[in-house]
Amino acid sequence: EAAVTQSPRSKVAVTGGKVTLSCHQTNNHDYMYWYRQDTGHGLRLIHYSYVADSTEKGDIPDGYKASRPSQENFSLILELASLSQTAVYFCASKTGGYEQYFGPGTRLTVL
Amino acid sequence: TQTVSQSDAHVTVFEGDSVELRCNYSYGGSIYLSWYIQHHGHGLQFLLKYYSGNPVVQGVNGFEAEFSKSDSSFHLRKASVHWSDSAVYFCAVSNTGANTGKLTFGHGTILRVHP
Numbered sequence: 001e002a003a004v005t006q007s008p009r010s011k012v013a014v015t016g017g018k019v020t021l022s023c024h025q026t027n028n029h030d031y032m033y034w035y036r037q038d039t040g041h042g043l044r045l046i047h048y049s050y051v052a053d054s055t056e057k058g059d060i061p062d063g064y065k066a067s068r069p070s071q072e073n074f075s076l077i078l079e080l081a082s083l084s085q086t087a088v089y090f091c092a093s094k095t096g097g098y099e100q101y102f103g104p105g106t107r108l109t110v111l
Numbered sequence: 112t113q114t115v116s117q118s119d120a121h122v123t124v125f126e127g128d129s130v131e132l133r134c135n136y137s138y139g140g141s142i143y144l145s146w147y148i149q150h151h152g153h154g155l156q157f158l159l160k161y162y163s164g165n166p167v168v169q170g171v172n173g174f175e176a177e178f179s180k181s182d183s184s185f186h187l188r189k190a191s192v193h194w195s196d197s198a199v200y201f202c203a204v205s206n207t208g209a210n211t212g213k214l215t216f217g218h219g220t221i222l223r224v225h226p
Contacts, residue, residue, distance in 0.1 A: 004154075031212050042115075042201055042216030043155070050211070058213065090154055094212050098143045098162075098205050102154035 004103035023091030113138035117217035134202030
């Protein structure tokens with residue numbers, strides 16, 4: 001079964017600070033995704049990657065950067081965290097099909 | 112651009128009842144439809160999918176969904192729910208032509224099953 005882990009699981013950040021969320025998968029999946037989930041809403045795609053050292057913008061990329069240094073690792077970077085970026089962030093991976101495997105999520109609170 | 116609409120934000124039933132969670136989508140091309148479940152405090156887990164063929168697809172734990180092109184729908188059903196089915200259910204659509212695997216999610220339906 002696909003294993004996607006995220007760290008940290010919870011984080012409190014200050015406005016204007018830098019935040020890095022990490023994702024690691026152990027199943028040799030090519031594709032990885034970062035989503036954010038806001039209360040009462042579905043998930044929205046921030047960035048994704050289909051190969052190491054390359055990332056693509058999703059539907060809401062503003063204020064976020066992504067890094068894929070290896071097939072297993074995919075990071076989401078908030079250079080200047082803002083209040084509006086308080087949310088739960090999910091990482092997911094997939095192989096050739098469309099089924100995605102999700103991590104447990106990171107709850108980010110920006111104060 | 113594809114969109115997904117889940118018209119019911121909340122559905123409450125009793126254990127043993129049947130339930131249908133509705134999903135409507137808009138997209139003119141070839142799509143892949145799926146349902147995911149999210150238990151409180153956890154990530155999403157895949158339930159079932161439809162791409163082609165038999166419009167009624169079976170998933171885990173007794174869930175099934177039926178695709179209707181004429182209604183642009185992909186409703187999820189279960190004949191007899193258990194309290195453990197209480198969760199948030201997300202319908203998702205992907206454009207198969209884009210080859211990115213990007214999923215567009217509905218806002219989710221919170222299912223509460225009373226014992």
